[in-house]
Amino acid sequence: MWLRIVGKAMRDRWPRVTLALAALTVASGLSTALLALYADIESKLRGQFRGYGANLVLSAAGGAPTLPLSALAEADRHGEAAPILYSVQTIRGEPVVLAGTDFRRIEPLSQYWEVRGQRPAAGEALVGVAVAERFQLRPGDSLDLGGESRPISGVVVTGGPEDSQILLPIQDAARLSGAGEQASLIALRVPAVAVEQARQRLAQALPGVEVRVLRAVVESEAGAVLKIRGTMFLLTLLVLAITILSVANNFGAMVHQRRVEIGILKAIGGGDGRLAGWFAAEAAAVALAGSLAGFLLGTLAARALTWQIFRQPAGTAWGTLPAALAVTVAVAVLAVVAPLNRIRAIQPAVILRGE
Amino acid sequence: MFLRLLVRSLARSPRRSLSMAAAVALASAITTAMFGVLLDIGDRVSRELRRLGANLLVSPQSAALAVQIGGVDYRPLAGAAWIPDSALPRLKSTFWRNNITAFAPFLPVTVELGDRKTAVVGTWFRRQFAPASGETLSTGVRDLNPTWRVAGNWIEDRLADAGAREILVGSALARRAALRPGDRLRLLGEDFLVRGLLDTGGEEDDQIFTRLETVQSLTERPGQVARVQVGALTKPEDAFARQDPKRMTREEYDRWYCTPYLSSIAHQIQEQIPAAVARPIRRAAENEGRILGQVRLLMLLVCLAAMIAAGLMIWSATASSVLERRGEIALMKALGASDGRITALFASQAGFVGASGGALGAAAGAALGHFVSLAVFALPLDLPPLLPVLVILAAVAVSLVGSAAPLRASLSWPVAPALKQG
Numbered sequence: 001m002w003l004r005i006v007g008k009a010m011r012d013r014w015p016r017v018t019l020a021l022a023a024l025t026v027a028s029g030l031s032t033a034l035l036a037l038y039a040d041i042e043s044k045l046r047g048q049f050r051g052y053g054a055n056l057v058l059s060a061a062g063g064a065p066t067l068p069l070s071a072l073a074e075a076d077r078h079g080e081a082a083p084i085l086y087s088v089q090t091i092r093g094e095p096v097v098l099a100g101t102d103f104r105r106i107e108p109l110s111q112y113w114e115v116r117g118q119r120p121a122a123g124e125a126l127v128g129v130a131v132a133e134r135f136q137l138r139p140g141d142s143l144d145l146g147g148e149s150r151p152i153s154g155v156v157v158t159g160g161p162e163d164s165q166i167l168l169p170i171q172d173a174a175r176l177s178g179a180g181e182q183a184s185l186i187a188l189r190v191p192a193v194a195v196e197q198a199r200q201r202l203a204q205a206l207p208g209v210e211v212r213v214l215r216a217v218v219e220s221e222a223g224a225v226l227k228i229r230g231t232m233f234l235l236t237l238l239v240l241a242i243t244i245l246s247v248a249n250n251f252g253a254m255v256h257q258r259r260v261e262i263g264i265l266k267a268i269g270g271g272d273g274r275l276a277g278w279f280a281a282e283a284a285a286v287a288l289a290g291s292l293a294g295f296l297l298g299t300l301a302a303r304a305l306t307w308q309i310f311r312q313p314a315g316t317a318w319g320t321l322p323a324a325l326a327v328t329v330a331v332a333v334l335a336v337v338a339p340l341n342r343i344r345a346i347q348p349a350v351i352l353r354g355e
Numbered sequence: 356m357f358l359r360l361l362v363r364s365l366a367r368s369p370r371r372s373l374s375m376a377a378a379v380a381l382a383s384a385i386t387t388a389m390f391g392v393l394l395d396i397g398d399r400v401s402r403e404l405r406r407l408g409a410n411l412l413v414s415p416q417s418a419a420l421a422v423q424i425g426g427v428d429y430r431p432l433a434g435a436a437w438i439p440d441s442a443l444p445r446l447k448s449t450f451w452r453n454n455i456t457a458f459a460p461f462l463p464v465t466v467e468l469g470d471r472k473t474a475v476v477g478t479w480f481r482r483q484f485a486p487a488s489g490e491t492l493s494t495g496v497r498d499l500n501p502t503w504r505v506a507g508n509w510i511e512d513r514l515a516d517a518g519a520r521e522i523l524v525g526s527a528l529a530r531r532a533a534l535r536p537g538d539r540l541r542l543l544g545e546d547f548l549v550r551g552l553l554d555t556g557g558e559e560d561d562q563i564f565t566r567l568e569t570v571q572s573l574t575e576r577p578g579q580v581a582r583v584q585v586g587a588l589t590k591p592e593d594a595f596a597r598q599d600p601k602r603m604t605r606e607e608y609d610r611w612y613c614t615p616y617l618s619s620i621a622h623q624i625q626e627q628i629p630a631a632v633a634r635p636i637r638r639a640a641e642n643e644g645r646i647l648g649q650v651r652l653l654m655l656l657v658c659l660a661a662m663i664a665a666g667l668m669i670w671s672a673t674a675s676s677v678l679e680r681r682g683e684i685a686l687m688k689a690l691g692a693s694d695g696r697i698t699a700l701f702a703s704q705a706g707f708v709g710a711s712g713g714a715l716g717a718a719a720g721a722a723l724g725h726f727v728s729l730a731v732f733a734l735p736l737d738l739p740p741l742l743p744v745l746v747i748l749a750a751v752a753v754s755l756v757g758s759a760a761p762l763r764a765s766l767s768w769p770v771a772p773a774l775k776q777g
Contacts, residue, residue, distance in 0.1 A: 015761075016675055023671035030664040034657065041653075048649065051642040052407075057557075063471060063531045086424045095422045095429060112641040134420045159412055159636035164421040184424070210527065215556040216502045220407040227403055228650055230731040231392060238388055238723055239661065242381045246668055249381070253374040253672075257679050301660065309652050 005278060016254065021290050023250055024332070027243040028294025029301065034236040036302035036314065041232055042225060044310045046192055049221045053109040054082075054187035054214060055195055058202065061210045066182035074205050078198040079190035082106035085170055086184040087177035089145060096131060098145075099165045100173020109189055113162070117154025120169065124153040128163040146176040192221050247331045251283055267348035280333045287332030291325045361703050371676060372704075376712035378672035379750050382665035383716025384723060387746050389661045391724035391738050393654040399732045400650050401588045401643070405456055408500045409584035410639035411621055413438065416632045426558040427474045428465050437462075437579035440567065442628045446585065447486035449623040454588045454615045457498035460580040462570045463562075466542055473528065474562045475542055477570025480512045496564075499586050500555070507536030507551030510566065517568045520545055523553045527560040543573045585624070585633070589617045591644035617644075666753050673705055673757030677765065684765045685774045694766050701762050705754040713750030717743035 075081035082105035117139035415436035479495035621633035
């Protein structure tokens with residue numbers, strides 16, 4: 001019987017119920033989408049900051065020129081590491097800086113390099129754009145290094161020191177300079193939140209090695225992520241607050257619209273508790289349906305947005321669903337029950353007369 | 356008469372009018388706040404990313420190949436190409452001078468310290484200068500690199516002083532050589548006082564820094580600078596910006612010139628300093644371009660979603676308000692009002708509520724956006740006055756549209772049943 005009353009009430013007023021449902025779905029969808037984006041934004045942003053490359057540099061302590069390549073093993077435990085070995089060689093009578101590195105390892109640390117051509121394989125060389133201009137070199141030409149002729153796989157442009165260097169696989173560079181299994185420095189990228197911890201652990205594990213934090217990279221990343229997250233957080237909070245107010249407004253208005261109906265029900269003997277129960281059930285049903293629909297739409301929207309912007313899949317936050325549902329239903333029920341208390345004071349006769 | 360009807364109609368059910376106005380206000384507040392923050396966020400995040408340091412390098416056009424490891428130059432100094440330091444103030448005379456947040460000149464010389472070659476770098480720390488516009492500005496490595504720290508004191512070089520003999524020693528070098536602030540060090544044949552120890556985490560920690568004019572006079576290179584690092588706020592490069600400026604049409608060129616792409620700022624610097632070439636430092640430029648583009652796109656899409664949601668909220672409130680008044684509409688028709696009259700009355704009501712709710716909401720939204728901007732960036736919101744006006748207009752438009760369909764439906768229903776339903 002109870003179910004029939006509630007069900008018929010909703011069916012009779014289906015335009016109004018549909019509008020309330022639509023408004024609630026939209027509000028809930030927007031809140032869900034924003035919450036999902038906010039929860040994900042830090043990991044997406046930090047992923048983007050990887051493009052800056054190394055945030056830690058290992059060099060030999062005490063100002064020695066090189067450190068052993070074996071330090072790479074320890075560095076690998078914390079992040080992505082690549083060795084670099086510098087030497088000065090003579091090309092056509094002029095001194096040029098040679099940088100030996102492991103091109104597979106340096107790949108994730110050098111995403112900002114512009115390489116015209118290819119990164120070099122064993123036996124090949126990558127020349128900086130200033131070197132290429134100075135010696136009139138192009139990809140495909142050959143370069144005479146230490147008596148060996150090397151094909152040039154490409155020209156690299158960075159706006160940094162690499163532009164004036166010749167880059168080779170580290171074994172070749174070590175052979176040319178007679179350095180052995182050594183590196184001038186090891187560049188390391190560690191997740192930004194773990195930088196200090198990594199520095200301490202590496203300093204402990206490698207006593208002959210000086211570990212420096214590239215503070216400019218770390219601090220600019222930290223500042224930008226903090227501010228963007230802060231903006232998203234406050235905007236999400238704002239939208240949530242406005243959504244809650246809007247739901248309350250919407251459902252409260254629905255009650256006011258039906259005051260005649262309430263008057264009639266009271267006149268035929270409906271108790272306050274029972275009335276509250278019916279209206280609360282109706283509100284809860286609409287709120288539940290709207291929240292679920294909103295949650296689904298909002299999650300889909302957030303996924304689509306994340307893919308569109310970051311080209312990376314979004315992390316799912318199923319945990320927010322019960323909370324979101326609970327809040328929306330609670331607000332809807334409160335919005336319906338609260339004004340009922342006011343109407344309780346008014347006599348049915350007054351309402352039925354039309355006042 | 357019409358006005359009296361309008362006012363009476365609104366006042367008869369204040370709760371309903373207020374409820375609808377509240378919905379419009381809430382929706383307008385969301386829209387105003389979010390678009391206000393969106394318009395600012397690019398600039399704010401860009402400034403945050405500038406803490407990394409320079410994104411442009413200005414070097415002499417005829418510079419020979421650099422032979423540098425860790426900042427130490429292995430080439431002899433004689434005959435090296437240079438940029439005149441008299442050209443430096445012109446950096447703040449370009450079209451995009453307000454986007455150039457800081458710059459610093461460098462003149463390094465290699466010395467033997469103990470048994471190692473070490474770079475002694477002459478630069479500006481925070482030097483006053485006067486560009487063509489006449490005002491006094493200051494810039495230097497302290498402004499270009501806000502993440503640099505000094506244990507002890509910075510060198511105060513607001514004004515040039517060729518006779519001063521002070522240095523900042525890189526922290527790693529100071530550790531090795533057991534130097535502390537207050538110690539003295541002999542360089543280039545003179546005694547220098549260590550004012551402080553510089554800590555950056557980069558290769559500067561192995562170098563020594565002093566005033567530009569000190570290095571210029573001690574190496575007999577008056578008025579010369581080896582390179583200049585520049586930090587600029589830029590718009591991310593898109594396909595348009597990557598074209599060759601020499602191949603652009605007049606209109607395209609003007610558009611490119613008047614947009615703060617890194618390439619056009621570099622071009623303008625080269626116009627001001629003909630002997631120099633300006634190139635992007637890709638590690639900074641590429642990444643901040645990509646990140647800024649993503650943040651802007653994120654905010655824009657979120658704002659559009661919020662705008663659609665806000666519109667739907669207003670539409671729903673307006674439509675349900677009209678639906679509720681079917682009895683009233685039927686009564687008016689029974690009394691002889693024409694459809695046109697009734698439509699005009701309801702449209703005016705919707706318009707009035709839309710405008711007042713929109714105005715209130717826009718004001719509240721501006722305040723909320725202002726609060727967000729202060730809380731996150733410690734800067735006030737830079738709100739264009741057009742935004743609240745557009746929001747109010749949109750609120751009115753959506754209110755009118757929202758009442759249109761239910762109104763038309765109600766007008767077409769037979770009068771008697773509608774009156775009976777009340």
